[in-house]
Amino acid sequence: MSESASSESLVALMRRVTVGVYVIGVCDGGKANAFTACSVMPVSFAPVLVAIAVGQDHASLPMLRASGHFSVNVLGSEQLQLARHFGASSAREHDKLAGIAWRADSSGAPLLEAALAWLACEVQQVTRAGDHELFIARLTHGSIRLPDALPMTYAQTGNMDGSADLYGQRRVSTAVSAHDRLSTPEHP
Ligand SMILES: Cc1cc2nc3c(=O)[nH]c(=O)nc-3n(C[C@H](O)[C@H](O)[C@H](O)COP(=O)(O)O)c2cc1C
Numbered sequence: 278m279s280e281s282a283s284s285e286s287l288v289a290l291m292r293r294v295t296v297g298v299y300v301i302g303v304c305d306g307g308k309a310n311a312f313t314a315c316s317v318m319p320v321s322f323a324p325v326l327v328a329i330a331v332g333q334d335h336a337s338l339p340m341l342r343a344s345g346h347f348s349v350n351v352l353g354s355e356q357l358q359l360a361r362h363f364g365a366s367s368a369r370e371h372d373k374l375a376g377i378a379w380r381a382d383s384s385g386a387p388l389l390e391a392a393l394a395w396l397a398c399e400v401q402q403v404t405r406a407g408d409h410e411l412f413i414a415r416l417t418h419g420s421i422r423l424p425d426a427l428p429m430t431y432a433q434t435g436n437m438d439g440s441a442d443l444y445g446q447r448r449v450s451t452a453v454s455a456h457d458r459l460s461t462p463e464h465p
Pocket residue numbers: 298310311312313314315316317330331332334335336337338360361363364365366367368369434437438
């Protein structure tokens with residue numbers, strides 16, 4: 278069935294663009310922070326480049342711009358609580374790293390002890406992308422802690438990031454089926 282997408286069908290559509298869920302670590306001037314992100318993607322083989330998209334109002338954004346480094350902590354499929362912890366509040370409200378086991382990479386960016394794997398990245402390019410800023414970065418080092426564990430998928434997080442409201446102002450023409458609702462552990 279073809280229709281002009283309601284915001285509900287647009288949200289459902291975008292959740293089918295499969296991505297994982299990560300905690301991005303940043304450190305500037307000795308102050309560390311971390312936030313949940315699904316907009317993380319490998320973009321080049323040689324050199325190995327990774328891109329992340331960061332919202333304009335995030336406390337992490339000026340830290341990222343200033344430091345030029347970030348870590349990517351890969352979350353496992355059972356770690357919804359960690360995704361919520363780092364994604365539902367800002368460093369402006371409280372220290373999200375308090376009570377969390379982590380160590381610093383060479384730039385000071387947090388590597389979470391619970392993550393399945395870590396990447397350390399050095400920013401090469403920053404560009405405005407709609408209401409986000411796109412950081413393209415070179416992978417400098419990384420390691421896998423749990424080789425057999427399944428990474429979390431964005432679809433598992435339901436509307437944890439509030440994207441159902443964020444897509445609300447856009448009208449995009451799409452073809453959707455009547456059965457476009459996603460079932461997730463959070464929203465069965
Ligand atoms: C599942 C999930 C995915 C998210 N993906 C992104 C993302 O890709 N980019 C982004 O900038 N924010 C994303 N967020 C929102 C940030 O994690 C959230 O706004 C956070 O509070 C920002 O923290 P800060 O202000 O301490 O930097 C996501 C949140 C959740 C729960």
